[in-house]
Structure formats: C-alpha cells, structure tokens
Amino acid sequence: MWSDKQSISLSKLFILLFITALVLAVLFAPWLVRRFLDFSRADLQGSEIFFLTTIYTGSLPAGYLLYNLFYLLRRIEADLVFIPGNVELLRRISWSCFAGAGLGLVSAAYYFPWMFVAISAAFMGLIVRVVKNVVAKAVQLQDEVDYTV
Amino acid sequence: MPIIVNLDVMMAKRKISSTQLAEIIGISQANLSILKTGKARAIRFSTLEAICKALDCQPGDILEYRQED
Numbered sequence: 001m002w003s004d005k006q007s008i009s010l011s012k013l014f015i016l017l018f019i020t021a022l023v024l025a026v027l028f029a030p031w032l033v034r035r036f037l038d039f040s041r042a043d044l045q046g047s048e049i050f051f052l053t054t055i056y057t058g059s060l061p062a063g064y065l066l067y068n069l070f071y072l073l074r075r076i077e078a079d080l081v082f083i084p085g086n087v088e089l090l091r092r093i094s095w096s097c098f099a100g101a102g103l104g105l106v107s108a109a110y111y112f113p114w115m116f117v118a119i120s121a122a123f124m125g126l127i128v129r130v131v132k133n134v135v136a137k138a139v140q141l142q143d144e145v146d147y148t149v
Numbered sequence: 150m151p152i153i154v155n156l157d158v159m160m161a162k163r164k165i166s167s168t169q170l171a172e173i174i175g176i177s178q179a180n181l182s183i184l185k186t187g188k189a190r191a192i193r194f195s196t197l198e199a200i201c202k203a204l205d206c207q208p209g210d211i212l213e214y215r216q217e218d
C-alpha cells in the first residue's frame with residue numbers, strides 16, 4: 001500500500017537526482033556545450049561563452065530552488081505543513097523560477113529556444129506563487145482553528 | 150480585540166482552579182490558558198455552555214464588550 005511517507009521519500013529522491021544532475025551539468029558544462037554546438041544545425045559557433053554564462057548563472061537559482069524544495073519536503077515529513085516558514089520557502093521557490101525565467105529571456109537574445117525555458121519557468125513560478133497564496137491562507141485558517149477553544 | 154474574557158474573575162468568585170475547571174469542562178489546560186489570557190480567536194458554544202454550567206453563570210459574566218478608542 002502506497003503511503004504518504006513513501007510519496008515524500010520518492011519526491012526527495014527526485015530532488016536529489018535533480019541536484020546531482022545540476023552538479024554534473026555545472027561540472028561538465030564546457031563539454032556539454034561543445035557537444036551541443038557541434039551537433040546543432042544552427043550556426044552557433046562562437047557563442048560557447050554565452051551558453052556557459054547562462055548555465056553557470058542559471059545554476060544559482062536552480063540550486064537555490066532545489067535546496068528550498070528539499071527543505072520544504074523535510075518540514076512536510078515532520079508534519080509541519082501549514083506554518084509561516086513554508087510560505088516563505090514557497091515564496092523563495094517562486095522567485096527562483098522567476099529568476100530563471102528572466103535569465104532565459106535574456107539568453108533568448110543569442111539563442112531563441114531559451115525563450116521556451118523562460119516561459120516554462122515563468123509559468124511554473126506563477127503556479128508556485130498561487131500555491132504559496134493558498135498555503136498562506138491555510139496558515140491563517142489553521143491559526144484561527146488553533147486559537148478556537 | 151474589544152471582547153474581554155473575564156474568566157479569571159469568575160473563577161476567583163467561584164474559588165475554582167484552572168486545573169479543576171479544565172477537567173470539569175473537558176478541555177486542556179493549554180486551551181484554558183489561551184482563553185484566560187485573551188489570546189483565543191473564537192470560543193465554541195459547547196465550551197461556553199460547559200463553562201457557564203461549571204461556574205453557574207451567564208455568558209455575559211465571562212465575555213464583555215469594550216469599545217476600542
């Protein structure tokens with residue numbers, strides 16, 4: 001029988017996999033970019049530095065997002081769900097998405113497909129922001145319930 | 150909040166301790182403390198009824214409205 005605990009463990013595992021992927025992407029970024037440029041049909045020679053800048057800069061909000069996501073899951077695991085601290089974590093996650101979207105938007109200037117990354121990140125940021133608003137309201141309601149005698 | 154809880158006054162009049170009252174009305178001491186210190190956001194009718202029954206008083210003896218300046 002699938003339990004909540006197993007579900008959280010699976011989510012944590014995926015986050016750890018993403019963190020590993022992020023670390024590997026940063027470590028092997030020059031090689032990955034070289035391979036991409038070699039196989040790309042578009043004439044992107046000479047733009048290696050731009051790709052590397054995008055990857056290295058983007059790894060910062062991505063890492064921050066994953067860290068906060070992991071921290072959020074640990075709190076949920078400890079049955080700390082509707083607390084103000086989680087609203088703050090969701091706010092950070094949302095802004096990390098928007099930061100990634102901003103970077104994607106700028107990077108679209110030299111390689112247009114980054115625009116799709118930007119739109120996806122902005123959309124994700126928006127969804128997380130709405131979830132943050134819902135959790136903030138739930139925290140307020142929880143507070144009311146806790147102080148109802 | 151302009152609603153004042155005068156529970157401690159009534160408890161003193163009836164000479165009943167927090168532990169005893171909490172036990173009689175069936176709520177935790179922590180919740181009774183929330184009510185006594187005025188931190189409560191709401192009070193259930195069932196709790197109010199139990200308090201009134203235990204202290205032999207009216208809701209108005211426990212709750213008071215004071216206009217804020």
